[in-house]
Amino acid sequence: MSNWEAKTLGQFLALQRGYDLTADQRTDGNIPVMGAGGKNGTHGTSKASGPGVVIGRSGSSFGQVYLSELDFWPHNTSMYVTDYKGNDKYFTYYLLKNLDFNRLNSGSAQPSLNRNYIYPVKVKVPKSDEQKKISNVLRSLDKKIELNNRINAELEAMAKTLYDFWFVQFDFPDDSPQGQGKPYKTSGGKMVYNPILKREIPEGWEVAPLSSITRVSNESINPADYPEKLFKHFSIPVFDATNTFGVERGNTIGSNKFTVEDTDLLVSKLNPWFNRVVYAMAEPEQICSTEFVVWRCPNASIKNFMYMIATSPQFIAHCTQSATGTSNSHKRVNPNVMMRFDQPFNLKVAEKLGQHLEPILKQLIVNQRENTKLASLRDWLLPMLMNGQVTVK
Known part of the structure; x- marks a missing residue:
């Protein structure tokens, strides 16, 4: 220096x-x-x-x-x-x-x-040549984060397109003998009017509240009872749009938290974070804030299907309109009301869509987690590079 x-x-x-x-x-x-x-x-x-x-x-x-x-x-x-x-x-x-x-x-x-x-x-x-060396290191990390964000935007668009084709436009592959894998509605599949949704849905489908598709888990522990353990802790609004989490010891977390399993989706019940959904992965000792509603899905395919519902504008609007509280910043949606959201549903089609979504959503989460690590590395390096503690050759 x-x-x-x-x-x-x-x-x-x-x-x-x-x-x-x-x-x-x-x-x-x-x-x-x-x-x-x-x-x-x-x-x-x-x-x-x-x-x-x-x-x-x-x-x-x-x-x-x-x-x-x-x-x-x-x-x-x-x-x-x-x-x-x-x-x-x-x-x-x-x-x-x-x-x-x-x-x-x-x-x-x-x-x-x-x-x-x-x-x-x-x-x-430093002189301009060393300035460029320092900025190149930090910029390379930011560029990788930007690349992952662009990839994730494409993955999210792909997932949304699939969901919209299958469960909004009802052009899922019709596997019946007469359908021969063609898009259901476009190929003349029979539609019937549903008075609850006030629209047509495929014949034989049901209108299901979310509570009939997945259950809500209220299983909880107090991490303070396990001071030796490192818990992967999701919280609101601390965690950001990349669905990251903090890692803390039990003795640093002083109140009951919900337990998290690998088939769970964590859906915020707190305004203005109704669009925050955490896609849990297979990791040990995961816990989350009780400001989440924990959807404990029956299997990975239904979890992927439910992720698309939880991130849909219609579901977010349902939560926003149903929220109650003394002020906008403290409004919450009651979990029972949240789970009354009505969804056109066919189990076989939902599970098949979930299978198609699996690699897309898994890669999206991997990229989000990588971005968290890259951002942490950049933020750790930044002050040391700027005060000359770390030099670049």
């Missing part, structure tokens, strides 16, 4: 407040609008070239740092770097992410960033 130079941030870069842009002023286009919380829509015109770095200027996302690879419109709720002064753009991004902006709040009741508070902050930075 002997060749690193001490500078102020004002010597390292130049910042500018973003531009006003009301909803009425937005035009059609694919230019990302970058605000205090990152991308918040698109616009037809850009104001800054990518890759570019944006800092949340106010509100709950005060001090958050974002990167736009594309040309972008910096929103007035953010500041953006206008001059990198010869420094590596990606290194600049990671350097800013490593700073604690909380102590630079220039607001009162509402947190706010002012560049005049930022510019005097002192940092140590």
Whole structure:
């Protein structure tokens, strides 16, 4: 670190407040609008070239740092770097992410960033060639995370398409002698009107509440009774959209938790996380928050089928509309009400769909878990690379 130079941030870069842009002023286009919380829509015109770095200027996302690879419109709720002064753009991004902006709040009741508070902050930075080496290490991890996210978006789209074909459009392969594997509805399969769903469903199908497809498990333990054990602990809202979990010893978790088995789906009953569904894997000593409803599915195929229901807009709307509580942030859906959700159902078709979904969903979860490890590695390396504790050859 002997060749690193001490500078102020004002010597390292130049910042500018973003531009006003009301909803009425937005035009059609694919230019990302970058605000205090990152991308918040698109616009037809850009104001800054990518890759570019944006800092949340106010509100709950005060001090958050974002990167736009594309040309972008910096929103007035953010500041953006206008001059990198010869420094590596990606290194600049990671350097800013490593700073604690909380102590630079220039607001009162509402947190706010002012560049005049930022510019005097002192940092140590290497020459541009070493900046590139450092940013390449961190960027390689972020690129792998981005690749996994793109793959998962495709896998999710594939799974949704299969589910929609089979259980919304009812074009599942008709294995009857007359169907010969052709799409059921398109090939003339008989449909009958169902008064509960107020729509037609295939003849011979039933309308089943979720409670008749899978049971809810309330099996619980108190991890504090097992202080020597490392529990894989899913919680709300701590776990993020990648369905990750914390690993804690029993003596760090002080209240009863539901037990989790490998055929379980953990479905949030808490607003606003009704769309959070954890797909359990075959791992020992898994537990979860009692804010989940544990669907203990009869087999892996039905679990895969139920995952598609739990992540469907119709089911999420059912939970949202049925939730009760004193405020939006504390509303919950009663598990009994959740399980009354009506679903067109045929056991044979559901299990066959679940078999097709198995490799798709398993790969999706593997990618999510890999992203968790990669993000942890990146976040562990970031401060050490930025203060010279770890060097890159």
